Amino acid sequence: MKNSINNAFKVAKKENRPALISYTVCGDNTKDKSLQILNSISKDLDIAEWGIPHNCPTADGKDIQNSSYRALQNGIRLNDIFKLVKRFKKTKPSKPMILMGYYQMIFNYGDKKFIRKCKEVGVDGLIVVDLSFPDNKNFAELCKKNSICFVQLIAPTTTVKRMKEIIKSSHEMIYMISSISTTGSALKYSIKRIIKNYNVIKKIKPSKNVVIGFGITEKTISNLRSADGLVVGSAICREITRSLKDRQNPVTNVSKLVRKLKNKII
Amino acid sequence: MIKLKKKTPLIDQHDKFGFYGNKFGGNYCAETMRKPIEDLSRLFEKLRRDRKFLKKRDHYFKHYLGGETPFFKLENLTRHLGGAQIWCKDVSAINGDAHKAYHATVNALICKESGKRYIAGDTGAGMFGKNLAMAAKKMNLKCKIFMGTKDISRQAPNVKFMRDAGAEVVPVDSGSKTLVDAVSECMRHYVSNCDNTHLAVGSAIGCNIFLKICAWSTSQISRELKKQLIKEFGEIPKLKLINVIGGGSSALGFWNEFIDFDKKHVELIGVEAKYAAPLSTNAKVAILHGAAQYCLTDKEGQIAETHSLSAGLDYPGSSPLHGLLKDSGRARYTNASDKEALAAFKLITKLEDIRPSLEPAHAWSECIRLAPKLKKSDVLVVNNCGKGYKDKKIYIEQLGYYPK
Structure with a gap:
């Protein structure tokens, strides 16, 4: 389990493609449905990311807000999320699972208790949107001790000096935010500019797996295929919203979308 | 208990990570x-x-906002309540009304x-x-x-x-x-x-x-008040400074210059809206909008919904600086209901010429509760931090009238 995130990148690299990482909100639109969606798309995924819904998300755009809202309306709780992760890992033990959320949800549960629970159910990595460097030092250390990858984020506003420090304290995966935006808005920067930012990070430490996220869709994904990994979140959440609105099955629709995304990068 | 540092502005009492008392604030962004x-x-x-x-x-501040806001005694209210002297720092007189x-x-x-x-x-x-x-x-x-x-x-x-x-x-x-x-x-x-x-x-x-x-910006209020008090009393008398708390910006401004005083000399009293009252109802510390603070949440840690007739107070969190003032024991916090705030508005406007908005009406409510229990030598100052015209419709709905 320890190196499952690294392995996922190795496999993708061997196939000469970026790792495909999905982001969906756990419990969207129901607990079971969100697990069904993830189970169904996981064959096309290298890493699965599940969002922990929070009702004051200050970095999410409309699509993920909608997903979180649905999940919360249907009563998802942190302990349900742990149970669902356990169920997912039971059938797909080698598929890395990253939980992503806001620090309030962890803080309220208790840092140590949260990390212990993550380890227990098989969480491989954590992204905490609003726990940035250097405030996350202790938390990241605690993750490391429990063999959980703490994923540091780097934004277009991050200075090179700060970038170096972040990379130094990072674990096996780094998340690069594509442009100055919340999740899900259209890419504000040109592909060239995004790749340029990406290369700055890679140059500092080539061995780190750097994934790009925020605003990646069916249209843009193939242009960014030189990255180590690509995260698609809002586009999937949008597809769930559309499916529910049109009274279609989100499981089949999302699976089709993820298959298409995969085809664009192989 | 957290100890405040003397002679250090309250806003500067944080560590290099932006935390006050190792507990409040920070940069969760x-x-x-x-x-x-x-x-x-x-x-x-x-x-x-x-x-x-x-x-x-x-x-x-002087030419665009109109300069110093008035400070005066409410003679009629003082007589009516028959206890402490009641004074008003009428911040609502500023150009901009709050x-x-x-x-x-x-x-x-x-x-x-x-x-x-x-x-x-x-x-x-x-x-x-x-x-x-x-x-x-x-x-x-x-x-x-x-x-x-x-x-x-x-x-x-x-x-x-x-x-x-x-x-x-x-x-x-x-x-x-x-x-x-x-x-x-x-x-x-x-x-x-x-x-x-x-x-x-x-x-x-x-x-x-x-x-x-x-x-830092609102502290202008207490800089003025300090001068006005000395002009009126020749010294800083034994005081209670009553202020409404939503996020807490007006109270911080109203209290800033008085933080270093002993609380027996200058007591700081914050008044929240009853159903949006993290400081006075022992809420837990939570992370909201980038900072750790006393905040109403549910058991899962989701931010709770609040209720107040007053839009300015209808907020689940509170300033990290108020967390610091509460935990250091420097300020105390209480709350008032919609009904109490409305009753306060009714009484104040019957006796005096000021027209507080719903927010300071909560502070007036605490003043009315407190004054009769105190002595004539006690001085209560209320920050009348907002003008009532914006709530005219709500006052008419609730009370049937809006005074001239």
């Missing part, structure tokens, strides 16, 4: 915001020591200094929104105000002001459609536009720098 808020912190630290900037601020005028003006000045052309802010009662819109117009900045749709309809007069001043009012229809959602949406806007936009957070909340700017 997305990586994208880190650099912009660091730049802003640097700029603010420079400006607050820059004589030219301070002169400019004072010039605006203490938010200081904070909005300073933010617009800082925005100008930073070279950014856009300014964005959140508002609940609309006092900050209105003042920011006016300051932006004055300083030729493009202004966006985020406001919950529930607040847009209940504070319509202020919305009209904002639009007339040329600001874009962005309706926020998520969650409870009130201040908490407006702040979230405004922060999201900043995350997406921090390269050209200055974020003016409407209260002493948010990441470290935002609450510092806010409390």
